[in-house]
Amino acid sequence: MTPFIRGLAALAGALSFSAAAAAPTTADIDRLATRTLKEFAVPGLAIGVVKDGKVVLAKGYGVREQGGTAAVDANTTFAIGSNTKAFTTAALAILVDEGKIHWDDRVIDYLPDFRMWDPYVTREFRIRDLLTHRSGLGIGAGDLMFVTPTDFTRDDLLRALRYLKPVSSFRSRFAYDNLLYVIAGQLIPVVTGQSWEDFVTARLLKPLHMDDCAVVDTRLADRSNMAAPHVIMDGKVTKIPALSIPLVAPAGAVNCNVTGMLKWVRTQLGRGKSPDGVQLFSAAQSAEMWSPQTILPTGANERLALTHTHFASYGLGWGLEDIDGYKRVSHNGGLPGMVTHVSLVPELNLGVVVLTNQQQSAALEAVSMQIIEAYTNAPKRDWVATSKANLEKREQRMKEADAASAPPADNAKAWTPSDPGAYAGTFKDPWRGEATVALQGNVLTLTFSHTNALSGPLTPVGLNLFVVHWNDRSLNADAYVRFATDYSGKVSGFTMQAVSASTDFSYDFQDLNFSRVAAGPAAD
DSSP states (O other): OOOHHHHHHGGGTOOSSOTTOSSOOHHHHHHHHHHHHHHTTOSEEEEEEEETTEEEEEEEEEBSSTTOOOBOOTTOBEEOGGGGHHHHHHHHHHHHHTTSOOTTSBGGGTOTTOOOSSHHHHHHOBGGGGGTTOSSOOTTTTGGGTSSOOOOOHHHHHHHGGGSOOSSOTTSSOOOOSHHHHHHHHHHHHHHSSOHHHHHIIIIITTTTOTTOBSSGGGOSOOSSBOOOEEEETTEEEEOOOOOOGGGHHHHOOEEOHHHHHHHHHHHHTTTBOTTSOBSSOHHHHHHHTSOOEEOOOSSOHHHHHTTOOOEEEOSSSEEEEETTEEEEEEEEEETTEEEEEEEEGGGTEEEEEEESSOOHHHHHHHHHHHHHHTSSSOOOOHHHHHHHHHHHHHHHHHHHHHHHSOOTTHHHHOOOSOGGGGOEEEEETTTEEEEEEEETTEEEEEESSOSSOEEEEEEEETTEEEEOOSOTTSOOOEEEEEEEOTTSOEEEEEEEESOTTSOTTOOGGGOOEEEOOOOOOOO
C-alpha cells in the first residue's frame, strides 16, 4: 500500500495546478483528468465548471467503454444516480411556491396508505422528513426492492415501509435512504395529476433545454453516446450491464451529460432562475433547500480535516458543509459501475460537475476538490495523491473489518450439514417477499423472488451458517445466511448479513428476516 507520506511528498513537485494561478486553465484540468483516469482506473469521465454564470469548461476525457475507442465528450450521457434527488426536491419546491403543498404538511394527508413501523411516526411524518434521511430507518433500508432489477411497483414500496423496523428514533440520526424519495415523488401525481417523470420533464428539463437528458434511461431519445458502467472485478476494470431503475426514478434515475448538468448548476447558483432568465422556483425555496435539516458527523474523516470543515448537515436533496471558509452545497450519485458529483460554492458563484463510468468515489473527490481549491485561498494540495492515499487507508480498514467479522477458518472443516435437504424450502420476508432454498445434488442454492439476479450456491461455514455466492460476480454482495431452528430442531427461517464491509449499503440484507412458508395441503 502506498503510504500517506508519499502523497504528501508529491506536493513538493507534482501539484496538478500552479499555486500562483487564480483559477485553473483548461491545460490544468486536462492534466488533472489524465492523472485521475490512471490513478483510479477510470475508463472515462466528463468535467464541467461554471463560474460567475459562464461555462468555463465542459469536456470529456478517456473512453466510454474499457477497451473501446469511442471517446467521452461533453455530450456523453451518464446515469447521475442520487444527484436526481435535487431534481425531486426542486419539483416539490415548485409546488410549494404554487401553494399546492407545504414542506411541513403531513405525508399521510396526501397518501392515506403511507405507514411507518411506529404509528406515532406515521402520524407525524412531514414532507420534509421524506427528503432529509432522518426517518429512523437504517441506511439503505428496503433498497433490495430495486437492487438488483425487480418487478416490484411503487405501490409495493409504499406498502413495504410498514414492515421496515427502525434502528433509531425518529429524527434523531442521519441514515441515507432511497425509498422515501420515491414516496416524495408520489406526492406529485396526487397534487398535479402528472407523474413525477412528466412533471420533472415539463417543469425542469424542458425549460432548461436539457434536451439530451431524461428522467429515466428509457426516455432517452438518443442512446448513441452513452457511457458504459464499469467495476473492478478480479483486479480488472470490467464492463457491467447498466442498471435501469424506473421503479425508484425520483431517487436516482436521471440520465444526463455534463452540458445539460451545467445548465442545472447555473440555475441552482441563480437561486432558481435559468440561464435564459426563467424563474423555475423561487429564491426563498432555493434557500430552504440549502438550509440545514439533519446534522451530519464531522469527526474522523481525512478530507474534512484537510478542508477545516467545522459543520456538516443535509438539507433538502443537498449536502451542506463549510470548506476552507466557504459554504459548499454538494451531492454524490451512484449506480453500479458509475458515480457522479455536483458541487456548488455560492459565495464564489462556482459550480463543478464530475461524471465517471467507474464506481470509484475517490476520483470524484480528487477532481472536485482540486478545482474548487484553485478558486479559493486555501493551500493548494495535490488532491489526486491525497484522495488515493485516503482510499488506500479506507480499503485497509475494510480488510481489517472483514477479517474481524469472518467466522473461524476451521469452521467449514468442522461442520457440514448432515441433512442438506432440511434447509430446502420456501421462505418469506414481510417486505421483500419470498426466497427459495433448493437442493440440487448436494448443493443448496438460494434464489430471491421478483428478480433474476439474486441466485447463488450456499457454502457452509459454521453451524447453520452459510455464505451465498451470487452467480453474478459483479455484485460484490456475497452474504452470510444464518438459519434458525424451532424447538423441535426444524429449520424455521433465516437472516442475512453482507460478508464484506465494502458491499454497497443498498444490499440491505441485514433488514431481512425470512420465515419458512408452511406447505399447503396435498392436491387431490
